[in-house]
Amino acid sequence: MASLEEQRMMEDAPDSSVQVDTGSHWQRLATIAIMYFTVSNIKGMAKGLIYVVPALAVTFNQADGPMKDYLYVGGAALVLLMAVSGLASFLMYRFRVHNQHIEIQSGVFSRKYTNLPFWRIQNVKIDLPFYYRPFKYALLVLDTAGSAGEEARIVAVPLHYAHALRRQVLVHHKNAEIAATEPQSNHGAALPSHDVDADEVVLNRRSIGDIVIHGITNNRVWILLGVAAPFYDDAITMVSSWLAEKGLQLNQLVGEQAIAWWQFGLYALVIVMMIMAVLALISVGGALFTFYGYTLSRSDDRYIRRSGLLNKQEVSMRASRIQMIKAKQDWLDKILKRVNLYFEQNTTVGKQVQELMSPNKLIVPSVTEDEVAALTVEVMPGCKLHRHDFTAISKRFIVHWMLMVWSWPLIGLFAVGFIASEWDIVMASLVLGGVLLAMLSLQWWRWGMAYDGKYIYVRQGRIGIDYLCFEPFKVQQVIVKQSVFMKRRKLASIVFVMASGSVTVPFLPQKYVQSIADKVLFEVESTRKSWM
Amino acid sequence: MTNMNSEAKIEDFSNNVLVPEDLPTLTDIQFLSISPRYRLINVGVALGTCIIIAMILTAVRFQPFFSVPEQLTHLYPYALMGVTVLAILWAVYHVFADVKIKYGMREQDLSLQKGLVFRQQACQPILRVQHVEIKRGPIIRLAKLASLQVFSAGGEYHTFEIPGLPLERAEQLRQFILDHKDVSAK
Numbered sequence: 001m002a003s004l005e006e007q008r009m010m011e012d013a014p015d016s017s018v019q020v021d022t023g024s025h026w027q028r029l030a031t032i033a034i035m036y037f038t039v040s041n042i043k044g045m046a047k048g049l050i051y052v053v054p055a056l057a058v059t060f061n062q063a064d065g066p067m068k069d070y071l072y073v074g075g076a077a078l079v080l081l082m083a084v085s086g087l088a089s090f091l092m093y094r095f096r097v098h099n100q101h102i103e104i105q106s107g108v109f110s111r112k113y114t115n116l117p118f119w120r121i122q123n124v125k126i127d128l129p130f131y132y133r134p135f136k137y138a139l140l141v142l143d144t145a146g147s148a149g150e151e152a153r154i155v156a157v158p159l160h161y162a163h164a165l166r167r168q169v170l171v172h173h174k175n176a177e178i179a180a181t182e183p184q185s186n187h188g189a190a191l192p193s194h195d196v197d198a199d200e201v202v203l204n205r206r207s208i209g210d211i212v213i214h215g216i217t218n219n220r221v222w223i224l225l226g227v228a229a230p231f232y233d234d235a236i237t238m239v240s241s242w243l244a245e246k247g248l249q250l251n252q253l254v255g256e257q258a259i260a261w262w263q264f265g266l267y268a269l270v271i272v273m274m275i276m277a278v279l280a281l282i283s284v285g286g287a288l289f290t291f292y293g294y295t296l297s298r299s300d301d302r303y304i305r306r307s308g309l310l311n312k313q314e315v316s317m318r319a320s321r322i323q324m325i326k327a328k329q330d331w332l333d334k335i336l337k338r339v340n341l342y343f344e345q346n347t348t349v350g351k352q353v354q355e356l357m358s359p360n361k362l363i364v365p366s367v368t369e370d371e372v373a374a375l376t377v378e379v380m381p382g383c384k385l386h387r388h389d390f391t392a393i394s395k396r397f398i399v400h401w402m403l404m405v406w407s408w409p410l411i412g413l414f415a416v417g418f419i420a421s422e423w424d425i426v427m428a429s430l431v432l433g434g435v436l437l438a439m440l441s442l443q444w445w446r447w448g449m450a451y452d453g454k455y456i457y458v459r460q461g462r463i464g465i466d467y468l469c470f471e472p473f474k475v476q477q478v479i480v481k482q483s484v485f486m487k488r489r490k491l492a493s494i495v496f497v498m499a500s501g502s503v504t505v506p507f508l509p510q511k512y513v514q515s516i517a518d519k520v521l522f523e524v525e526s527t528r529k530s531w532m
Numbered sequence: 533m534t535n536m537n538s539e540a541k542i543e544d545f546s547n548n549v550l551v552p553e554d555l556p557t558l559t560d561i562q563f564l565s566i567s568p569r570y571r572l573i574n575v576g577v578a579l580g581t582c583i584i585i586a587m588i589l590t591a592v593r594f595q596p597f598f599s600v601p602e603q604l605t606h607l608y609p610y611a612l613m614g615v616t617v618l619a620i621l622w623a624v625y626h627v628f629a630d631v632k633i634k635y636g637m638r639e640q641d642l643s644l645q646k647g648l649v650f651r652q653q654a655c656q657p658i659l660r661v662q663h664v665e666i667k668r669g670p671i672i673r674l675a676k677l678a679s680l681q682v683f684s685a686g687g688e689y690h691t692f693e694i695p696g697l698p699l700e701r702a703e704q705l706r707q708f709i710l711d712h713k714d715v716s717a718k
Contacts, residue, residue, distance in 0.1 A: 478655045479652055482653075497686035514557065
């Protein structure tokens with residue numbers, strides 16, 4: 001550890017002087033890691049105990065006198081226990097970076113040994129929890145291509161060391177690639193560490209205004225609601241007492257029949273409006289929380305996203321690993337002429353990462369339409385998302401879904417209403433049918449695909465529109481689907497299975513589907529390019 | 533980013549003009565049937581499950597240890613009937629659908645056709661294969677069959693699986709994939 005501490009002292013020294021290789025000696029983390037382990041232990045326990053919390057709260061409220069003191073003592077003991085376990089985790093944690101391998105030993109009771117060679121690392125994520133920031137420490141998350149459990153966390157290292165290590169990993173990738181074409185000469189720790197960060201170009205910044213728009217157009221409520229979950233009960237009590245102060249008694253309102261229906265309606269409207277406004281505010285808060293100070297930059301063949309208000313995050317992704325571009329525009333986005341742009345990498349199955357934090361999806365929140373064009377061309381040169389040559393899907397799509405799927409429950413509902421002479425149920429079934437028909441028609445109207453010889457484009461959506469673009473050679477598997485009814489009409493559906501998920505375009509002309517499937521397969525098998 | 537691999541050796545590179553009609557097409561593949569025993573097993577499993585459930589129902593209905601509520605005993609014949617109908621439908625589906633499962637191979641990819649009403653044809657380029665597994669459940673093993681599972685980065689949901697292959701054929705196919713230069717090169 002001593003050597004790292006020393007490096008931390010030389011904070012102002014140029015980054016390239018940082019020795020990444022720690023030698024064959026095992027290193028201990030910076031002391032701040034105790035904090036991290038404690039916090040994550042508490043988080044882990046809170047998650048496990050979430051269902052017990054109400055019971056505990058009730059006990060706490062009803063307990064009095066000495067009983068309450070015991071509870072305080074118990075709580076304090078619990079926190080102390082967490083801190084001790086944090087300390088234990090810290091003491092049991094060792095890591096070293098040696099010979100292009102990252103090795104980690106961790107765990108108090110069940111020991112775990114991770115050995116991660118540089119060449120297997122896919123993503124490098126630098127996380128700065130808010131309590132690390134004043135001390136310039138970072139949490140490094142190293143992700144591999146494969147299975148979920150295989151990520152390595154170096155819990156607390158000086159920030160500049162984290163950057164140096166990331167650079168080393170990236171340089172290694174780059175050199176490995178050159179080595180693939182040229183005979184390799186020098187290999188090992190003494191790599192010429194050309195400064196990758198030097199040619200970093202900022203491609204996009206999001207101002208606070210943009211992020212506020214993003215918060216309004218996208219439901220980012222859960223970011224803050226998730227954090228605030230333990231305080232719900234208090235909040236509701238507070239709000240209802242505040243309302244009571246203003247002369248609005250919720251209990252009275254529901255219980256009393258005396259007030260006129262329009263009064264009740266008005267109250268309901270006001271309350272709904274208030275809730276909407278509050279939700280929008282919370283959502284804006286959530287968006288600011290994750291996206292504050294957003295920058296997307298390119299450094300060599302990588303894209304780097306930095307953002308965060310309290311906890312800062314830095315995610316980098318190799319350009320070649322981007323499988324697909326998605327430009328998503330909801331109806332509200334459409335009015336405001338904004339688009340959410342996603343660069344999607346492979347998804348790791350069985351690993352539920354929060355969408356926004358995920359290193360597998362690089363999101364550029366609420367960009368303008370011009371910026372979309374610039375950014376997509378930057379990532380996929382020559383690609384044109386908004387085009388006019390989409391091959392539309394057949395109207396049979398509507399017929400199929402209406403007859404084969406929705407007609408059964410609708411007819412059932414209608415019959416029940418008709419037989420029981422409940423005309424409102426009959427009405428409901430008709431209205432529902434109409435809405436479904438309208439939705440399907442919209443979906444039919446949007447859905448289509450195009451192939452310009454280099455990229456495949458898909459347009460889809462109902463009220464909002466999503467544009468997708470991907471390179472055919474990155475396809476993993478092609479599936480052509482055709483029911484016997486479709487065969488009669490010479491129609492077929494095509495599914496492109498990508499590492500980032502599958503894309504389906506239904507009810508296209510059979511000939512078109514066959515030729516696209518053949519072309520895509522030919523593209524994959526003849527170019528033999530790597531999808532990663 | 534697309535020029536990542538463009539540094540390949542020039543002598544390996546060819547870029548002859550292709551006429552779309554000359555592309556290999558999926559419709560030309562010679563498809564092979566899977567083992568007929570697979571259908572037999574599925575029908576057997578359907579009927580066997582039906583018999584076991586019926587036996588459990590009957591056992592509960594007539595056991596002397598505790599009394600079953602009146603309403604439930606009334607339901608007993610209907611439950612038996614329901615189970616039988618479902619099992620027969622299930623078995624009939626396999627009788628017609630399992631013969632439609634066919635697989636084919638080309639130099640560069642594997643294909644699989646399946647489905648009775650909703651037909652589909654999946655094509656898995658061998659270049660994108662990450663690993664191959666032979667799966668054998670207890671009943672399948674009795675019939676000396678195996679399923680070949682081919683995994684790509686497309687995720688578990690899109691695992692390419694050829695069911696009901698004779699064991700030797702499954703192993704042969706697995707070897708074919710493993711020996712393929714695209715997979716063994718890594």
